[in-house]
Amino acid sequence: MTPELRWLALSILLGLAYVFVAAGLATRQRGLGWNAGNRDGEPKPLTGPAARAARANANFQETFPFFAAAVLALSIAGRQTPHTAFAVQLYFWARLLYLPIYIAGIKYVRTLVWAVSLWGLLQALEALF
Numbered sequence: 001m002t003p004e005l006r007w008l009a010l011s012i013l014l015g016l017a018y019v020f021v022a023a024g025l026a027t028r029q030r031g032l033g034w035n036a037g038n039r040d041g042e043p044k045p046l047t048g049p050a051a052r053a054a055r056a057n058a059n060f061q062e063t064f065p066f067f068a069a070a071v072l073a074l075s076i077a078g079r080q081t082p083h084t085a086f087a088v089q090l091y092f093w094a095r096l097l098y099l100p101i102y103i104a105g106i107k108y109v110r111t112l113v114w115a116v117s118l119w120g121l122l123q124a125l126e127a128l129f
Contacts, residue, residue, distance in 0.1 A: 003085040004124070007092050008071040014095055015064055021099060022057040025050035049103045056102040059114070060095060063121065067091055070124045077128060084127045090120030 001009075027035040029050040030043055046054055071088060074080050094117035101110045 002075060002080050004071045004074050004080050004088050007085075007088040008068060011064065011067065011088075011092050011095065014092065015060055018053075018057045018060045018099055021103070022050075022053040025053045025103075049105075052103050052105060053099070056099050059102075060098075063095075063117065067121050067124070070121060070128070073128055074124060079127050081127060084124050087120045087123035087127075091117050091124070092120075094120060 023035070026046055029046055029048075034043060045051070067088075074084055094113050098110065098113050098117065101113055
């Protein structure tokens with residue numbers, strides 16, 4: 001397995017962690033009855049860390065398909081290099097940092113970490129051209 005595919009697999013696990021953290025915080029705020037129930041009607045809006053975790057999860061879901069497509073395209077095209085291995089690691093580690101930074105509500109640092117993850121994604125994509 002190439003490093004790029006290994007980091008893709010780790011990023012899939014990270015995406016699941018985003019889902020579980022967001023769901024856990026939402027359940028803590030809305031209650032187990034809401035989570036286990038039919039969820040009919042409008043739930044009360046999430047606030048604080050639960051709302052930030054939900055937004056972080058949505059943000060991960062927005063960028064991950066592009067990351068996965070880039071890694072798979074690199075693999076299919078046989079364009080992996082030490083630079084692409086670094087780029088995908090950069091995406092992963094930045095996304096790993098992003099979740100707790102967002103939940104903690106640390107402004108500006110969150111945006112900087114997001115930009116680093118985007119740069120990693122773009123560097124991986126650039127290798128296809």
